[in-house]
Amino acid sequence: MTRILVIATHPDDEVLGCGGVMARHVAMGDHVSLLVVTRAIAELFPPPLVEQTRRELRQANALLGTSDIHFLDFPAPKLDSVPGHELADAIGRIIRTIQPAQVYLPHGGDIHADHRAVYMATLVAARPIFGCPVRKLLCYETLSETEWSPPVASEVFIPTIFVDISAYLPQKLAAMTCYQSQLQSPPHPRSLPAIEALARFRGATVSLEAAEAFMLVREIVD
Numbered sequence: 001m002t003r004i005l006v007i008a009t010h011p012d013d014e015v016l017g018c019g020g021v022m023a024r025h026v027a028m029g030d031h032v033s034l035l036v037v038t039r040a041i042a043e044l045f046p047p048p049l050v051e052q053t054r055r056e057l058r059q060a061n062a063l064l065g066t067s068d069i070h071f072l073d074f075p076a077p078k079l080d081s082v083p084g085h086e087l088a089d090a091i092g093r094i095i096r097t098i099q100p101a102q103v104y105l106p107h108g109g110d111i112h113a114d115h116r117a118v119y120m121a122t123l124v125a126a127r128p129i130f131g132c133p134v135r136k137l138l139c140y141e142t143l144s145e146t147e148w149s150p151p152v153a154s155e156v157f158i159p160t161i162f163v164d165i166s167a168y169l170p171q172k173l174a175a176m177t178c179y180q181s182q183l184q185s186p187p188h189p190r191s192l193p194a195i196e197a198l199a200r201f202r203g204a205t206v207s208l209e210a211a212e213a214f215m216l217v218r219e220i221v222d
Contacts, residue, residue: 001029001030001031002025002030002031002101002102003030003031003033003098003099003100003101003102003133004022004025004030004031004032004033004100004101004102004103004104005033005034005035005094005095005098005100005102005103005104006018006022006032006033006034006035006066006103006104007035007037007091007103007104007105007106007118007122008034008035008036008037008106009037009038009076009079009106009112009114009115009117009118010036010037010038010040010076010114011036011053011054011056011057011179011182012053012056012057012060012176012179012182012190013106013115013142014034014036014061015060015064015172015175015176015179016140016142016143016176016190016195017104017106017140017141017142017212018104018140018212018214019060019064019168019171019172019175019176019212020163020165020168020169020171020172020199020210020212021104021163021165021168021212022034022061022064022065022066023064023065023165023168023171023172023175024163024164024165024167024168026064026065026066027065027167027168031068032064032065032066032068033066033068033069033070033098033100034061034066034068034069034070035069035070035071035072035091035094036057036069036070036071036072037072037074037079037087037091037114037118038072038073038074038075038076038077038079038114039071039073039074039075039076040053040076040077041075041076041077041078044077049181052181053179053181053182056178056179056180056181056182057069057178057179059178060175060176060178060179061175063171063174063175063178064171064172064175068098070094070098072090072091072094074087074090076114077112077113077114079113079114079117079118080113080114080117082117084117084120084121084124085124087117087118087121088120088121088122088124088125089125091118091121091122091125092124092125092126095125095126095132095133095134099133100133100134101133101134101135101136102134102135102136102137102138103122103126103134103136103137103138104138104139104140104214105118105119105122105137105138105139105140105217106118106119106139106140106142106145107119107139107140107141107142107145107146107149107157107215108120108139108155109146109149109150109154109155109156109157110142110145110146110149111145111146111148111149111150112145115142115145119139122137123137123217128218128220135219135220135221135222136216136218136219136220137216137217137218137219138161138214138215138216138217139157139214139215139216139217140212140214141157141159141198141213141214141215143189143190143194143195143198144188144189144190147189157215158215159202159205159213159214159215160214160215160216161213161214161215161216162202162203162205162206162208162211162212162213162214163211163212163213163214164203164208164209164210164211165199165203165210165211165212166203166208166209166210166211169196169199169209169210172195172199173192173195173196176192176195177192196210199211199212
């Protein structure tokens with residue numbers, strides 16, 4: 001059994017980026033934990049909506065087979081107001097608690113500043129120093145964030161790993177359906193047709209029915 005940690009900046013990022021892989025890990029007998037870094041601030045999001053999203057998150061992850069969920073409740077969308085060391089320390093505490101061998105995190109070039117902050121904080125928290133359990137770091141892509149990054153080499157998502165989710169795509173789509181507060185109508189990138197289209201495209205890239213793509217940050221092979 002491998003311990004897996006998925007880090008989501010906001011609720012639904014985990015399903016968009018690696019919902020299929022989460023279901024696959026669970027089916028393989030791995031222990032999958034989810035860390036949700038932020039909570040939407042009241043001045044921008046009505047508290048009933050925030051609570052609805054939390055309920056949707058639990059429902060979605062139940063469909064994926066994940067019940068070990070952790071919340072940090074940093075302010076969204078204001079992670080730029082949080083000192084980087086505080087964010088890294090909080091993520092580091094979760095890593096030490098869960099002891100994951102593999103971590104999935106948002107892409108550092110995403111257009112959303114919160115995603116960028118979580119990316120950098122996770123790199124700090126998962127530094128390959130003595131005692132750190134993390135052997136593999138993978139960035140996932142988040143529709144409506146990753147594809148809108150600036151068109152410069154340092155910001156672009158370059159997929160280097162493709163994971164077959166052909167058998168788990170229905171679970172991914174069903175989990176996203178739970179997020180009624182976040183789901184959009186076509187042609188929005190957070191619509192079900194767009195989510196399925198990306199999975200089909202990533203799959204076709206490597207002759208699979210459906211896949212999720214990742215950008216390898218680091219892998220330590222013993």
